[in-house]
Amino acid sequence: MIDRNDEQFLTETLTFWPHLNPVEQLQLVENTFAARFSRGDVIHRGDEDCAGILIIKSGGLRTYMLSEDGREITLYRLSPGDVCVLSSSCVLSNITFDVHIDADLDSEILMIHSEVYAALSAQNIYVENFSYKEAVSRFSDVMWAMQQILFMSFDKRLANFLIDEIARTGSNDIPMTHDQIAKYIGSAREVVSRMLKYFASEGYVALSRGGVKVIDKIRLRALVHK
């Protein structure tokens, strides 16, 4: 059960809300729970559970694939207002793959119970359609990531990541380790370190124990569009 603020947020985010009858609306509210996660927490782990539908209130989540030998490939990130249906591949029958989801930042999440949502989805075409539509938006995100990983040369990819990151946070300081950056862009730590060293020697960035600082945004951006 959630409070009135959360209920309002829920009804605004789930665009199928007006198509639910009062019984369905009550069922949904009664089976939604508020949860908090700290940066780095694992929220969903592949096929081991069915986390339910996640609605991000604050913070941010990272969705990734995990190989048998532990390599991670970041697929996309979710921001406040985003709805995550892929944590519930048990809800959408034709999703046959599993993803992992971590909290990227300290996050507040509303979670809808997966069985209740699955039942609503089976009886109300608007709910089903909302889920598929959300999944297809993520499909576009994944295709973008795949293009980056498979087609873009590594210097462009890293420059692109740094530019995106400072645009997202509004700060030139990127407080991430080389290992973390490698995970985000689907590469190895050694490769990231080598290229960052090159970027530093060219004066694009400065490296410190705490992370990376972008110094020459204009030339870094030129690298992305070269």
Place this chain on the structure above:
Amino acid sequence: MIDRNDEQFLTETLTFWPHLNPVEQLQLVENTFAARFSRGDVIHRGDEDCAGILIIKSGGLRTYMLSEDGREITLYRLSPGDVCVLSSSCVLSNITFDVHIDADLDSEILMIHSEVYAALSAQNIYVENFSYKEAVSRFSDVMWAMQQILFMSFDKRLANFLIDEIARTGSNDIPMTHDQIAKYIGSAREVVSRMLKYFASEGYVALSRGGVKVIDKIRLRALVHK
């Protein structure tokens, strides 16, 4: 306009058919066209057009991504009875990527006019939901391909491709060039040639001008599951 056989095939394949009113049904039939393509024909080329919805009657299509420098990555194949909605990213507003589609075999296709389909999709939730559902099935296919490309060692991937191919065609002869195989599994011709030579030296396959013949299916399969 299509003949009665095609009309029956259309109504059986489009599972939303019973949810259309008679006017909508007529509109759909009147704006569907039968087309033939020869093996190798380009059917859809990225963002250059909006091919409409494709329904495969016979033959098969291959969907792929194309990099700026001409590299291809095969995403999935479509077989008789499959419906392709990604050729119409103009129909689904939240699909923001483009794919390329070639005829993999000589193929007969029914094509639904994209604007008519888009209008139906906007006015009938069952049509919209069908499109998203089909797109999500392809999402699963793409995730599978991505896992193969990013995570599987190359010998496994090639063995896997050969095993799938003989299962699909029912013949141990695979009449494809090394270059064609490379395109299917998202690799380079040189890499495929080198590994096939190794497979031949191990007695898994025999190589000829016309293609590859699988000789030791059991050991090839063992390679996939090693």
